Amino acid sequence: MKYLYLIFSGLKRKKLRTGLTILSIMVAFILFGYLTAIRQAFDAGVEVAGADRLIVRHKVSLIQLLPQNYETKIERIDGVDNATHSTWFGGIYQEPRNFFAQMAIVPEELFDMFPEYVVSDEHKAAWLETRSGVLVGRGLVERFGWKLGDRIPINATIWGKKDGGRTWEFDLVAIYEGIEKGTDTSQFFFRYDFFDETRAGGTGQVGWYSVRVSDPDKATEVAAAIDAEFANSAQETKSEAEGAFVQGFANQIGNIGFIIMSIMSAVFFTILLVAGNTMAYTVRERTNELAVLKAIGFTDRGVLGLILSESMALTFVGGAMGLGLAWLLVSMGDPTGGSFPVFYLPTRQLFVGFVLIVAMAFVAGIIPALQAKKLQIADALRR
Amino acid sequence: MTEFLMNHMMVKVRGVDKIFKRGSEVIHVLGGLDLSIPKGEFLALMGPSGSGKSTLLNLIGGLDRPSEGTLEIGGKRIDRLSERKLAAWRARHVGLVFQFYNLMPVLSAQKNVELPLLLTKLSRAERKKRAAIALDIVGLSHRAGHYPRQLSGGEQQRTGIARAIVTDPTLLLCDEPTGDLDRKSGDEILDLLQALNKEQGKTIIMVTHDIHAAARASRTLYLNKGQLSTEAVD
Numbered sequence: 363m364k365y366l367y368l369i370f371s372g373l374k375r376k377k378l379r380t381g382l383t384i385l386s387i388m389v390a391f392i393l394f395g396y397l398t399a400i401r402q403a404f405d406a407g408v409e410v411a412g413a414d415r416l417i418v419r420h421k422v423s424l425i426q427l428l429p430q431n432y433e434t435k436i437e438r439i440d441g442v443d444n445a446t447h448s449t450w451f452g453g454i455y456q457e458p459r460n461f462f463a464q465m466a467i468v469p470e471e472l473f474d475m476f477p478e479y480v481v482s483d484e485h486k487a488a489w490l491e492t493r494s495g496v497l498v499g500r501g502l503v504e505r506f507g508w509k510l511g512d513r514i515p516i517n518a519t520i521w522g523k524k525d526g527g528r529t530w531e532f533d534l535v536a537i538y539e540g541i542e543k544g545t546d547t548s549q550f551f552f553r554y555d556f557f558d559e560t561r562a563g564g565t566g567q568v569g570w571y572s573v574r575v576s577d578p579d580k581a582t583e584v585a586a587a588i589d590a591e592f593a594n595s596a597q598e599t600k601s602e603a604e605g606a607f608v609q610g611f612a613n614q615i616g617n618i619g620f621i622i623m624s625i626m627s628a629v630f631f632t633i634l635l636v637a638g639n640t641m642a643y644t645v646r647e648r649t650n651e652l653a654v655l656k657a658i659g660f661t662d663r664g665v666l667g668l669i670l671s672e673s674m675a676l677t678f679v680g681g682a683m684g685l686g687l688a689w690l691l692v693s694m695g696d697p698t699g700g701s702f703p704v705f706y707l708p709t710r711q712l713f714v715g716f717v718l719i720v721a722m723a724f725v726a727g728i729i730p731a732l733q734a735k736k737l738q739i740a741d742a743l744r745r
Numbered sequence: 746m747t748e749f750l751m752n753h754m755m756v757k758v759r760g761v762d763k764i765f766k767r768g769s770e771v772i773h774v775l776g777g778l779d780l781s782i783p784k785g786e787f788l789a790l791m792g793p794s795g796s797g798k799s800t801l802l803n804l805i806g807g808l809d810r811p812s813e814g815t816l817e818i819g820g821k822r823i824d825r826l827s828e829r830k831l832a833a834w835r836a837r838h839v840g841l842v843f844q845f846y847n848l849m850p851v852l853s854a855q856k857n858v859e860l861p862l863l864l865t866k867l868s869r870a871e872r873k874k875r876a877a878i879a880l881d882i883v884g885l886s887h888r889a890g891h892y893p894r895q896l897s898g899g900e901q902q903r904t905g906i907a908r909a910i911v912t913d914p915t916l917l918l919c920d921e922p923t924g925d926l927d928r929k930s931g932d933e934i935l936d937l938l939q940a941l942n943k944e945q946g947k948t949i950i951m952v953t954h955d956i957h958a959a960a961r962a963s964r965t966l967y968l969n970k971g972q973l974s975t976e977a978v979d
């Protein structure tokens with residue numbers, strides 16, 4: 363502690379340079395925090411995907427439909443516990459930028475298949491009583507400021523109505539909460555029975571099946587058995603683990619994780635050069651002072667420690683401010699205005715941030731510190 | 746010299762060689778040099794530029810190591826100490842005063858003087874107190890909070906001396922302490938060194954080019970061609 367003023371006095375020497383370096387480090391860590399939250403948003407589905415759930419879809423593509431009667435056939439297969447179907451609605455609420463997922467599902471089966479959506483008994487009952495009722499996640503409700511009893515009009519892009527209309531009206535009767543922070547609460551579930559009797563075409567056709575297997579270790583075998591069941595039929599299937607499915611879905615936008623990692627690597631590499639440069643200069647400019655410190659009795663190791671501590675102080679001040687600001691920005695809401703299923707900076711990633719700070723301090727400081735360590739007093743004093 | 750006197754030697758340099766290698770060039774600065782300095786002496790070291798005065802001072806202060814020979818300072822062989830032990834020894838036993846003061850520009854006079862005390866176990870309050878005493882001895886109490894750039898050359902050098910004596914070392918090594926000062930400030934520094942020698946019994950070795958400065962010392966030696974003599978040889 364008594365060396366603290368010595369450490370900071372080194373940094374105070376060139377205030378502008380120190381300030382700019384701290385700012386650069388801060389910006390890097392703001393980016394780190396913010397981009398991490400974005401990546402988290404894309405990964406969230408994968409991470410919380412049920413290990414015991416498969417997705418069964420049309421072999422050709424996700425937008426091709428499957429017959430509704432596959433459900434009983436799938437449930438008869440060995441190792442299958444339960445199956446339920448979902449159908450993508452793809453409608454627009456007010457304007458296209460208000461994107462969120464809408465799905466036609468079977469209520470009782472949904473509760474059974476997805477325990478991560480927590481719904482009160484009253485809400486469940488209300489939904490079962492209202493054919494045009496909709497179950498909406500807490501996040502989505504807050505995004506649009508909806509409340510129970512609201513009538514929500516959705517313009518169809520795929521599914522016209524029998525009466526020729528394209529505007530579907532749903533009644534908000536139930537809200538679900540996520541069982542944990544990572545749970546997607548941005549979904550909009552409405553009843554398949556209502557959907558099937560109202561839509562103009564495609565009766566009896568559904569989007570995909572969610573299947574729960576009795577033994578997660580046998581998931582691969584069960585998936586193969588399902589696909590074999592429908593091989594050579596008019597609608598062949600492709601079954602995969604829910605995690606892999608969600609990943610594939612996210613990858614349609616691009617490999618977000620890879621893009622973000624690339625950006626961050628480039629930023630960190632640049633900032634490392636900036637910090638390393640600052641440290642190299644403080645040592646070079648202070649050759650004489652460091653020699654004097656050694657002359658009055660500081661050891662080689664002591665001087666090494668001093669320079670590393672300076673590097674640590676520099677990156678810590680910048681990094682901690684950056685992480686703090688990132689946290690603040692993230693908590694102010696997601697950049698799409700709510701399209702992300704989740705948006706937060708997990709504690710684990712904050713921890714990773716602090717590990718990065720320490721690593722950066724070390725890498726930026728170690729070479730100058732070693733130079734300071736091996737400085738010969740008599741030599742350095744002559745310069 | 747008698748046994749009695751030998752045991753009262755502060756500095757015993759025996760057969761010291763110092764060779765510098767600059768690329769393929771070998772510079773023989775000191776060759777088989779012997780030197781004894783009794784406790785409490787104020788020795789002036791003169792000689793032409795490049796004769797090795799600073800080199801010798803650095804060897805005695807443990808800032809550098811001899812190529813050959815032994816150095817015994819205050820009864821301790823320092824030429825064989827490890828880097829860490831040597832650093833600890835310097836911190837305890839040697840005070841250094843430089844021609845260009847070598848103060849930390851970002852620290853106040855008080856903090857500069859306190860610097861060597863950071864290496865001791867003294868409490869913060871004790872460090873402050875001792876630095877204040879040292880500044881008082883050099884007559885700079887009133888400038889304690891000032892930064893080096895706010896001080897005159899003479900004041901900076903007095904701060905340098907305060908830093909050198911704050912750990913109460915027995916040996917003070919001064920390399921051209923007045924070399925960068927005008928006559929008046931230089932005289933003040935010399936008064937101070939003389940007082941430290943007479944009143945506090947510090948053993949002082951002072952390198953100088955100035956005969957007037959050397960006249961303040963109790964003895965003057967001349968370094969030339971790697972050897973010491975009592976007479977100037979031109």
Ligand SMILES: Nc1ncnc2c1ncn2[C@@H]1O[C@H](COP(=O)(O)OP(=O)(O)OP(=O)(O)O)[C@@H](O)[C@H]1O
Pocket residue numbers: 740741744765766767772774792793794795796797798799800801
């Ligand atoms: N680290 C070193 N590497 C190479 N040569 C050195 C080194 N240190 C000193 N020398 C050489 O040793 C000789 C003595 O140098 P030193 O600094 O001891 O002289 P000096 O008597 O103090 O001179 P001045 O009066 O100019 O200060 C010079 O020729 C110098 O170039």
Ligand SMILES: [Mg+2]
Pocket residue numbers: 798799800920
């Ligand atoms: Mg010299």
